[in-house]
Amino acid sequence: MIDNKTIVLTGASSGIGFEALKLLARGRGNRILAVARHVDNIQYFASNVTAFSCDISTQEGVDRVFEKAEELFGKIDLFYANAGFPYYEEFNYTDWDRVDAMFRTNTISPIYTYAKYIRHLNGRPGILAYTVSAIGEMAMPGYALYSSSKFALNGFQQAIRLEAPANLQITCLFPVATDTNFFKVANAVEFEKPFPVQKPSHVAKKMLEGIEQGRASVYPSGLFGFAKVLMGVAPPVRTFYWKLETAKLERFKKKLSVYHERLHEDVAVAVEKGKEVGEKLKEKEQSARKELDEKAGKLKEEIKEKLHGL
Numbered sequence: 001m002i003d004n005k006t007i008v009l010t011g012a013s014s015g016i017g018f019e020a021l022k023l024l025a026r027g028r029g030n031r032i033l034a035v036a037r038h039v040d041n042i043q044y045f046a047s048n049v050t051a052f053s054c055d056i057s058t059q060e061g062v063d064r065v066f067e068k069a070e071e072l073f074g075k076i077d078l079f080y081a082n083a084g085f086p087y088y089e090e091f092n093y094t095d096w097d098r099v100d101a102m103f104r105t106n107t108i109s110p111i112y113t114y115a116k117y118i119r120h121l122n123g124r125p126g127i128l129a130y131t132v133s134a135i136g137e138m139a140m141p142g143y144a145l146y147s148s149s150k151f152a153l154n155g156f157q158q159a160i161r162l163e164a165p166a167n168l169q170i171t172c173l174f175p176v177a178t179d180t181n182f183f184k185v186a187n188a189v190e191f192e193k194p195f196p197v198q199k200p201s202h203v204a205k206k207m208l209e210g211i212e213q214g215r216a217s218v219y220p221s222g223l224f225g226f227a228k229v230l231m232g233v234a235p236p237v238r239t240f241y242w243k244l245e246t247a248k249l250e251r252f253k254k255k256l257s258v259y260h261e262r263l264h265e266d267v268a269v270a271v272e273k274g275k276e277v278g279e280k281l282k283e284k285e286q287s288a289r290k291e292l293d294e295k296a297g298k299l300k301e302e303i304k305e306k307l308h309g310l
């Protein structure tokens with residue numbers, strides 16, 4: 001059990017981060033700054049938890065997190081950069097901002113956090129924890145951008161630990177598919193998750209144990225560890241696994257095209273209905289105008305007659 005620590009935890013409102021928050025809040029003497037953009041569900045979580053609404057995908061956001069933690073605790077014993085998000089999609093677009101958004105959250109923010117944290121520690125002991133991903137070690141169809149953002153973070157953590165100061169422990173988590181909001185964020189249209197799927201409570205528990213034990217890497221799925229070795233010695237196993245996952249992406253693409261077709265049909269029906277309503281309104285407007293004109297005409301005649309009588 002991690003205790004007597006001042007902790008910053010990003011992505012604390014949901015999934016793996018939320019499960020980690022529950023465990024950390026139970027630790028004796030822990031004080032936690034729990035960060036996410038939406039913090040309604042963790043606002044009054046526990047007396048030792050301060051919820052902090054902040055977008056960590058910008059330099060100003062990360063700076064604000066450090067400022068807030070320094071104001072609250074003075075020193076940060078453990079900085080757990082867990083926030084991140086995926087896209088599940090066929091990568092076939094030229095949307096620079098979409099690519100940029102993913103890398104800012106998943107890669108640049110945790111890299112910048114390292115540099116900030118080293119300065120914050122100024123030689124004192126500290127722990128930097130990252131949630132990377134199994135997909136940061138093994139690319140997956142449908143996750144091209146996400147894979148690349150996590151591979152980049154994985155490359156960074158591997159290189160930086162070769163030059164990091166001795167006062168810093170770096171612990172990285174490599175979860176396989178975990179049953180969180182992750183898959184809802186990845187695409188609004190439901191899709192098949194990669195195999196296997198774990199519970200976030202299990203993943204968070206393994207990560208906190210790994211941090212406590214000073215481990216460099218934490219693999220919550222034994223099956224992934226075994227598969228990595230197996231795929232290393234027998235690459236056709238990986239090819240077979242990729243084939244299964246590619247088939248899932250193909251099924252998803254079909255589902256998406258049916259979904260888009262239906263959406264187009266619905267929009268076409270709505271446009272037709274709109275036109276009908278428009279026509280009816282026009283007719284009503286014309287008959288109302290006619291009626292008014294007739295009434296105005298009659299009124300004119302009446303006034304004329306009355307004026308004649310004077």
Ligand SMILES: NC(=O)c1ccc[n+]([C@@H]2O[C@H](COP(=O)([O-])OP(=O)(O)OC[C@H]3O[C@@H](n4cnc5c(N)ncnc54)[C@H](OP(=O)(O)O)[C@@H]3O)[C@@H](O)[C@H]2O)c1
Nearest residue numbers: 011013014015016037038055056084133177178180181182
């Ligand atoms: N679930 C999986 O299968 C899986 C597998 C491997 C790795 N991971 C990694 O695990 C980490 C946690 O994901 P999860 O599965 O627990 O997903 P989740 O349930 O969607 O949680 C993501 C958390 O990150 C926060 N967040 C996202 N963008 C943020 C931003 N710009 N600024 C601040 N907070 C932000 C979210 O809160 P707000 O939206 O309110 O900001 C939420 O608290 C991520 O790094 C993810 O890539 C997940």
